Amino acid sequence: LLTFTCSSNSAFNFYGTAMPIAGTGQEITPHHPLVPTDCSNNQNFRYGITEHIYEVQVTLPPCGSWKISYTSGSRNPVTTLNSSGNYYIYTYLNNLKAPCNSSPVFTNKPMLIIAKGQEACYNLGAIDADGDSLVYSFVDPKTSSYNSISYVSPYSGTNFLNSSTPITIDSTTGDMRFK
Numbered sequence: 001l002l003t004f005t006c007s008s009n010s011a012f013n014f015y016g017t018a019m020p021i022a023g024t025g026q027e028i029t030p031h032h033p034l035v036p037t038d039c040s041n042n043q044n045f046r047y048g049i050t051e052h053i054y055e056v057q058v059t060l061p062p063c064g065s066w067k068i069s070y071t072s073g074s075r076n077p078v079t080t081l082n083s084s085g086n087y088y089i090y091t092y093l094n095n096l097k098a099p100c101n102s103s104p105v106f107t108n109k110p111m112l113i114i115a116k117g118q119e120a121c122y123n124l125g126a127i128d129a130d131g132d133s134l135v136y137s138f139v140d141p142k143t144s145s146y147n148s149i150s151y152v153s154p155y156s157g158t159n160f161l162n163s164s165t166p167i168t169i170d171s172t173t174g175d176m177r178f179k
Helices: none
Strands: 002-006 014-016 066-072 087-093 120-122 176-178
């Protein structure tokens, strides 16, 4: 369930239910075809990733500051966080300045599997059909509109995993690097 909130006119606020796109829900785990993964119910395998894609089509009345958000109680517990809790995702949109603008899309699969000590460069491959500039940065993940996730020291939104080199993100390309 997505929440659409217009900061200047609460009469425009509404909810939209995203529905799964037919044919999604396929396993995207990189693996050898003869080696089963956790997605194929192999209890001895350590991982498996299934990609589900949802969409909702809405018509937004003109508003200078739409906030579109989604929340779920499905954050996995990890040792870098004080608690698991909800995850909260949001974006802002001004459809007064660009009423027929499209959203960026990701061209790479949302997964990363690397070996310990291996240097990694990860990029989701975001592109914008309208040629808008995209800017990348790390932020503290949210548990709600007003609360950020609580990390175990020394971890933070910019230092979220154990890396022997500084974790970086290129603000222009979106390349994330760590080891």
